[in-house]
Amino acid sequence: MKDDGAPRLGFLGATDSVTGSRYLIEHEGRRILVDCGLFQGYKKLRERNRAPLPVAPASVDAVVLTHAHLDHSGYIPALVKQGFRGPVHSTSGTADLCSLLLPDSGHLQEEEAETSRLRGSSRHASPQPLYTARDAVDSLAHFRPHAFREPLDLGGGIEAEFVPAGHILGAAQVRLTIRPGAGERPLTVHFTGDLGRNDDPLMNPPAPLEPARVLVTESTYGDRAHPQEDPAEALGEVVRRVAKRNGVVVIAAFAVGRAETLMLHLARLRRSNRIPDVPVYLNSPMAVDATDLYQKYPEEHRISEREFREMYALPCMVREADDSRLLNLRGGPMVIISASGMLTGGRVLHHLEAYGDDPRNAIILTGYQAGGTRGASLLGGATSLRIYGRDVPIRAEVVSIQSLSAHADADAILHWMGACPRRPEMVYVTHGEVNASDTLRRRIQHELGWRARVPEHLERVDLDEPR
Template identity: 45%
Template sequence: MSAPTLTFLGASGTVTGSKYLLTIGETRLLVDAGMFQGEKQWRNRNREPFPVDPASIDAILLTHAHADHSSYLPALVKHGFSGPIYATEASIRLAEIVLRDSGKLQEQATDDAVRGGWSKHDNPEALYTTADVEATLPLFRAVEWNTNIDVEGVAWARWARSAHILGSASIHVEAGPYSVLFSGDLGRHDHPILRDRETPEGADVVLCESTYGDREHPEPEVAHEIFADAIRRTIDRGGQVVVPAFAIDRTETVLHALVQMRREGRIPDVPVVVDGPMSLAALDVYRDSHDELHDDITVADFTGLNLTETRRGAESRKLNRRRDPMIIISSSGMAEGGRVL
């Protein structure tokens, strides 16, 4: 067979919008389908015509559910893609949350543009709608860990844990004598909640995430003491600690750290609030996914606190009137939008 070809359709020149087109003979496989995020020059690329006809893509392989890897899926479906989307079960559950949130945001942004009259288009349209999201969800197909999946009769694909977020994976694809490994986003070797990152099978070509390749993480004990000290000082003066946290994985790891610090008596026993429906929906998935967590992790490792969950907007707005010391965990993680503002 002729050698497969690999085309970078995203995450090139920027770290978002991950999309890799793997062409094997006449078969087209797409690995990840993320939206471009960040500066306007990158966000505008989401509106550009897709380089190939989405209807010509035979299948999609998903490394994980973060928006920069998954939230372009409904746009592909809107324009004709109808094949299977392979992902781990946990990734599918999280992707459902991410895509529905994204579809709602797309519609809201379009409505705001129409009402405000600031769009340069006479009839602005959403990149995709919630209806496109609902058309996407039935296309997902769950895969087992470390199990070869026959993809369109032209390749075998295998998912190995990458410990980035729940369900995240590196994907090894083998087509005849050729092989390629997509690392996906890689987590730490010692994630506090998730099962350990695995070493996937080697390949002829490796596409490896390098976003934080020049960074060194501080040891968790040191980082957590800085956090604990900030909490103690703020609570001592009657203040409230607001923690911007990504809705998926970061909220859970922050809760886990708070539980550990509270058990050790390093922070006072004050109310802890998780503010945001998306964060809480993801937390529900983590609580249910015992097989994906370390054996010693229990529900109490997320909830062993004076915990309040604000799932409705009215509950969130009540927080604005409270003046008692507390810790509020809210998204977005970059404090660029969402309830944290």
């Protein structure tokens, strides 16, 4: 049975990790889930995807999504499969991207389960996906797209608004306004989602923070600043170096956002003759389709029509699985851009199997690597990776270009907060590894003088008296 009374906020995910974003708003018998993401990384976190949601999915009235990345949207098909029948509200860009990401996620889960079964690498005799591609397609019927800044009535005195966040296409900050009753002051809860960068080469900057009583902020880079290097030049140096030794550059990229940024940088490098004329392959059907979507929403990004044409002319777009397998036989010199960005799945794993053992080659990591992922292991100096039940030796050069990140770093988040004309009553610091969240908490307290803390997993707080 639903809880009535004072508005409450429950932290169902992203409280002790940088994945599994899920926040539950409860007020006057209504339940609104802000984000519905997958847990990724460490096994103990991934196992939460199989655990029952703390509330019955059928009791959730609506889902409001900040953006399409799977750590924010990837649990939706499972939620629907388990009985959720309400609407999923998002921006139009997020809805379009989820129509690509969610079925692909289901397909990859089916593929990985089948590969584990054939190789005997699972402790289960018949491993099953969390959901299938069909489940994901079925869940898309629940999506209700909205424009930025469009007022959205969620019922029960709860209203929502999507505010531009930068980061990727469609990404939004979410402002929820709860109206307790006649004569009572409205209560606004502001969720940053994943906050973009002011200097992102692809996306427009995030909108300024407007006053709110409660702020729920991400802290992905809460304990660090982005390097001051030019990401295009860093990328060009690797391509030039590896091409000279006839090697293969395997770039692990998030299919949405990062692949487009990489294509933009590579096209600019090619135009200025700063990289040799080696073949470039975009081996991700989802990234190919996502790139098309960026042309549908020109108001959200900074790419001109000319640069779009150059981006499209640069790579060979690989869709078919057979063509993907042929890349593993081709050899260098060449550049392959493939997902997933943290090496948690996807076609990039097959390229690591093919090219990871050769020191002439290079593996480029282009963004945040959550703890427990293969990408984090490589950053930590691992000389082999467990892929489909087999230990794959890694002798290729490993390069991390963190300046390619689409997240605001700690300094940018604090500057964004500090420009707000009125401080919130409380800031909840979430969506970061333990040290990142706690470091950002301390800086918010000491540099801004705001109340801030890191909530516990599954904690519920009273929004009338946030503590």
